[in-house]
Amino acid sequence: RTTTPNSTLQVNGSLALKVTTFSGAGPHTAGDESVILVNTTGASGVVTLNLPDASTVPGRVYHIKLIAGSNMVSVVANGSQTIDGSPSQPLYTTFDRITIVSNGADWFILELLITG
Numbered sequence: 001r002t003t004t005p006n007s008t009l010q011v012n013g014s015l016a017l018k019v020t021t022f023s024g025a026g027p028h029t030a031g032d033e034s035v036i037l038v039n040t041t042g043a044s045g046v047v048t049l050n051l052p053d054a055s056t057v058p059g060r061v062y063h064i065k066l067i068a069g070s071n072m073v074s075v076v077a078n079g080s081q082t083i084d085g086s087p088s089q090p091l092y093t094t095f096d097r098i099t100i101v102s103n104g105a106d107w108f109i110l111e112l113l114i115t116g
Contacts, residue, residue, distance in 0.1 A: 021067075022049065030062055038091070040069025046090075047071050051100075051107060053078045058104030065097040075100070083107040092116050 017034035023041065027048035030036060040047045049064065054077070066073050073091040075083065075098060083089045089098055089109070093116035100107045 017063075022047075030064075034061065034063060036062060036064045037067045038064065038069075038073050039067055040071035040073060043069060043071045045071065047073045049073055049075050051075065051077050051081075051083075054081050054102040054106055055104055057102050060102045061099065061110070063097070063099045064091070066091040066094055068094060070094075077107055081106050084109045 018032065019035040019037065020031070020033040021037040021039060022028040023039040025043040025045075025047060027050055028038070029050045030052060036049065038047065038049060047069075051062070052060075064073075064075060073096075074088045075091065076088045077083050083100060083106070089100075089112070091098065092114060095113075095115045097111070097113050098109060099111040100109055102108075
């Protein structure tokens with residue numbers, strides 16, 4: 001218990017996040033998890049990960065990482081929404097990752113690591 005917090009939410013200990021692993025061809029849809037691990041083993045072609053409508057999840061943060069397989073993952077915004085101005089963001093090879101946040105209208109990249 002924090003007796004003198006200096007922020008609205010202050011954690012003085014460990015933190016657990018909901019983790020989901022998507023495997024195979026998809027398409028897959030992001031839900032209420034915070035961490036999404038994608039395994040494209042056995043898929044043929046690009047694997048799609050659809051984001052929810054940004055207006056329904058303002059402040060939502062997703063950490064997405066390609067953990068196995070040789071297929072590209074396409075992270076796709078909903079409808080006409082964008083990810084930093086683009087309709088989608090590719091993760092090309094194993095260990096590529098992206099962290100994104102919804103501002104209530106679109107998605108914005110907080111961190112992007114493309115390893116290949």
